[in-house]
Amino acid sequence: MLFDLPPAPVLYQALLARDGAYDGRAYVGVTSTGIFCRLTCPARKPKPENCRFFASVPECLAAGFRACKRCAPLAPAAESDPAIRTLLGALEQRPAYRWSEQDVERMGLDPSTVRRAFRRHFGMTFLEMARMERLRAGFQTLGEGGRVIDAQLEAGFASPEGFREAFARLAGVAPGKLSREPLLAAHWLDTPLGAMVAICDTERLHLLEFADRKGLPAELKRLNGLARGTLGIARMALHDRLGDELARYFDGRPGGFSIPLALHGSAFTRAVWAELMTIPPGVTRSYSEIAQALGQPLAVRAVARANGANQIALLIPCHRVIGADGSLTGYGGGLWRKQKLIEIERQLAREHAFDEGRTARAD
DSSP: OGGGSOOHHHHHHHHHHTOGGGTTTOEEEETTTTEEEETTOOSOOOOGGGEEEESSHHHHHHTTOEEOTTTOTTHHHHHHOHHHHHHHHHHHHOTTSOOOHHHHHHTTOOHHHHHHHHHHHHSSOHHHHHHHHHHHHHHHHHHTTOOHHHHHHHTTOSSHHHHHHHHHHHHSSOGGGSOSSOSEEEEEEOOTTOOEEEEEOSSOEEEEEETTOTTHHHHHHHHHHHTTTOEEEOOOHHHHHHHHHHHHHHTTOSOOOOOOBOOOSOHHHHHHHHHHTTSOTTOOEEHHHHHHHTTOTTOHHHHHHHHHTOOBTTTSOGGGEEOTTSOOOOOTTOHHHHHHHHHHHHHHHHHHHHHHHHHHHHO
16 A cells, blocks of 8 residues: 555665565655666666655556666566556557557457556556656646647657647647746646646645546636636746645645635635535545535535535545545546545544654653
8 A cells, every 4th residue: 555655764775775575565756767666676776855655556657657677667567468568568669659549459459458457557548658658748848948849749749730639638728829928837746646737826726636637628728718818837936835745745744735725616616615624634524514514404416516626636625525325436536546545644644643642641
């Protein structure tokens, strides 16, 4: 499990020692290279500030890291499934190619079987893996101030039209129309549960969503309209502050979030979001309990709609709302993420309660 990992300093020492005890149980993503490795990798060791540790290969891939060619962290899955081995080899040879299911069929493989195998081992399909890498490369080029044509080539698209079309599916607006002096700036943040897109102005956060959320393009298009076409890609001071707070959160350290929020919704929707923010970490509520807390016990469906309309993940903790029967119910970021978010918060709550009890006994 992700949250059973030892602290980062312990894992970094294991990386320096090439400790085989963590093989298959922990991986390191190197932010300066975009590569993830086994802790036993013989490559030159990165600086500790450039290391992020993960409990599984799917988490590394979802965070946007590519597999190291020296220690081959994807090898166990490839060795257990010939189809995975074949496709990973093809992707390594042609990383910028626009793969399709027809390509998979031409290789003598069944697309549905391949989809199931990749999801089982990596948490995403083969086509999603290839597309995410291409878009990530293009997004980073734009974020660093590069030209659209440079981003297009970095993402491996044969034409500007192809890149604009693919980018529009993610950002909801063609990159050539993105403002060079944005009022609302989008930035890409890597987390242990996958890449997230954060949009803020100089003072407030307007959106924080996982990059693979299906509703993200529509949300970004709506924000671009509110900003009258001044949505762009840039890194602001608030993005750095958010990155620090997210790192603390995923490390299981107390402190919470303090980023000012811009809430775009009706009065009722904002009231639901405000109620969500009163739910302590490690605690869950049902939709009916939220409705009752608002004094509108019959508004359960309206509460569910407001919960689903939340576009500031984690900080407005819609993942803490579950079904009346205890089921996880829907979550735009995926139920697997919802489960992990609840786990990390319960672990934090247990550790915090232990620390408080220890302090009380000392007094």
